[in-house]
Amino acid sequence: xxxxxxxxxxxxYANFLQRYPDYASTSLLDELRQSDYSRLEAxxxxxxxxxxGSLYAESQVRQxxxxxxxxxxxxxxxxxxxSQAMTALVERARAFVLRYFNASPEEYTAIFTANASGAxxxxxxxxxxxxxxxxxxxxxxxxxxxxxxxxxxxxxxxVEYIPVVAPELRLDRQTLEAxxxxxxxxxxxxxAYPAQSNFSGVQHPLAYIDFAxxxxxxxxxxxxxFAPTNALDISAxxxxxxxxxxxxxxxxxxxxxxxxxxxxxxxRLRRPWFAGGTITIASVQGNGHYLLDNEAAFxxxxxxxxxxxxxxxxxxxxxxxxxxxxHTRVMCLAGWLLEQLxxxxxxxxxxxxxxxxxxTTEQRGATITISLLDVDGAVIDDHRVEELANTANISLxxxxxxxxxxxxxxxxxTAGEMVTFFExxxxxxxxxxxxxxxxxxxxxxxxxxxxxxxASNFSDVYRLVQFLRGFLDRTTAEIGIATxxxxxxxxxxxSA
Numbered sequence: 001x002x003x004x005x006x007x008x009x010x011x012x013y014a015n016f017l018q019r020y021p022d023y024a025s026t027s028l029l030d031e032l033r034q035s036d037y038s039r040l041e042a043x044x045x046x047x048x049x050x051x052x053g054s055l056y057a058e059s060q061v062r063q064x065x066x067x068x069x070x071x072x073x074x075x076x077x078x079x080x081x082x083s084q085a086m087t088a089l090v091e092r093a094r095a096f097v098l099r100y101f102n103a104s105p106e107e108y109t110a111i112f113t114a115n116a117s118g119a120x121x122x123x124x125x126x127x128x129x130x131x132x133x134x135x136x137x138x139x140x141x142x143x144x145x146x147x148x149x150x151x152x153x154x155x156x157x158x159v160e161y162i163p164v165v166a167p168e169l170r171l172d173r174q175t176l177e178a179x180x181x182x183x184x185x186x187x188x189x190x191x192a193y194p195a196q197s198n199f200s201g202v203q204h205p206l207a208y209i210d211f212a213x214x215x216x217x218x219x220x221x222x223x224x225x226f227a228p229t230n231a232l233d234i235s236a237x238x239x240x241x242x243x244x245x246x247x248x249x250x251x252x253x254x255x256x257x258x259x260x261x262x263x264x265x266x267x268r269l270r271r272p273w274f275a276g277g278t279i280t281i282a283s284v285q286g287n288g289h290y291l292l293d294n295e296a297a298f299x300x301x302x303x304x305x306x307x308x309x310x311x312x313x314x315x316x317x318x319x320x321x322x323x324x325x326x327h328t329r330v331m332c333l334a335g336w337l338l339e340q341l342x343x344x345x346x347x348x349x350x351x352x353x354x355x356x357x358x359x360t361t362e363q364r365g366a367t368i369t370i371s372l373l374d375v376d377g378a379v380i381d382d383h384r385v386e387e388l389a390n391t392a393n394i395s396l397x398x399x400x401x402x403x404x405x406x407x408x409x410x411x412x413x414t415a416g417e418m419v420t421f422f423e424x425x426x427x428x429x430x431x432x433x434x435x436x437x438x439x440x441x442x443x444x445x446x447x448x449x450x451x452x453x454x455a456s457n458f459s460d461v462y463r464l465v466q467f468l469r470g471f472l473d474r475t476t477a478e479i480g481i482a483t484x485x486x487x488x489x490x491x492x493x494x495s496a
Contacts, residue, residue: 160179170363
């Protein structure tokens with residue numbers, strides 16, 4: 001890096017510390033950045049997609065490989081020595097998950113799933129919806145929460161969405177509280193919402209859990225975007241269901257999530273099928289089966305037993321670092337970044353940035369979604385932004401982030417406009433929706449998501465701002481459009 005650039009970042013860092021002095025208390029993470037995440041510097045990578053997936057610490061992987069290389073483990077669905085050794089580690093990890101989230105083992109059980117989506121599907125397919133039941137959820141939800149509506153509707157339940165309100169994209173409190181007053185308490189009723197938006201970073205009030213439960217609702221809390229950088233006390237909050245993806249908390253392993261469920265609500269769930277590992281007995285000639293008790297009835301087939309011990313290792317790592325330390329760091333960085341983004345202006349006085357959601361760190365997390373505007377006020381193609389970021393080794397996320405409700409409000413898309421894409425019955429991609437929305441309604445669906453996590457530091461956000469400054473005083477014609485077509489690939493990748 002040229003000397004003047006070194007001076008510039010040193011001066012910016014000094015000013016940052018004056019604005020955010022609490023950042024100095026997170027110096028442990030600078031040490032870990034050098035020891036456990038050194039590959040970022042070695043490969044000159046700026047990683048800003050923690051809401052999509054966190055980064056694993058190198059010591060986590062070494063610890064797990066040491067475990068695998070020094071033991072013989074077998075399928076836990078047996079009673080031989082290798083199976084018993086594995087069963088003990090699986091159950092130890094399960095118990096540690098409960099302890100980490102302060103979920104009383106007398107009240108809660110932990111069910112291992114493939115990811116948060118798998119946990120949500122377990123709830124959706126097994127919840128006793130029926131005529132007279134209600135499923136209330138928010139516009140601001142991951143698609144895996146939206147998908148539960150299909151189970152609810154199929155069983156005759158009513159589905160109601162609670163809107164979020166621009167510009168901060170927070171829940172409409174009056175509408176929500178009125179909706180939660182409308183229920184038949186004799187019927188099963190489910191309310192689902194995210195602790196933190198994976199689109200805007202908004203943190204919705206956790207007090208809604210108690211508000212809803214006092215009125216007879218079961219509450220499903222999506223913790224996938226919240227848990228990586230925030231403390232979560234399940235016993236204090238008392239949700240009936242809480243879902244997580246472990247790779248979003250500590251990076252490795254992928255392919256493992258969890259459903260924490262109150263035991264008295266677990267007993268009410270009715271699985272629509274059975275699988276290996278979930279039954280005491282099943283018979284072909286007897287045409288029957290009996291499910292196992294507790295979590296075993298919901299862990300289909302053989303659990304990912306060789307990776308489950310890595311869950312305990314990952315949670316212990318985060319525990320040793322301190323979730324409050326992680327939270328302090330990312331919120332200091334997010335505060336500075338929000339200030340810098342808000343201040344970016346073209347020479348003609350036009351703003352260069354549309355920030356979706358809160359403009360400050362109050363009641364929000366370290367996920368920031370933006371659209372870039374050119375010197376004439378036109379929206380810059382987010383795919384082009386991503387393409388240019390790639391050349392600078394900056395990892396961002398673009399698209400709708402599998403959260404259509406928040407995106408529709410952020411981009412001012414109306415119900416009438418969205419209905420037109422489903423009336424004809426023609427299956428289209430998100431990329432085609434973008435093209436038609438621009439052509440038919442002159443509206444842009446273009447967003448860039450920046451998210452911070454355990455290994456983020458000031459250099460990352462500084463380099464991002466310097467990169468974004470490269471769009472100042474330029475037109476979309478000068479910037480150009482993406483040189484690759486993502487019609488098919490976008491749908492595959494836009495799942496976080």
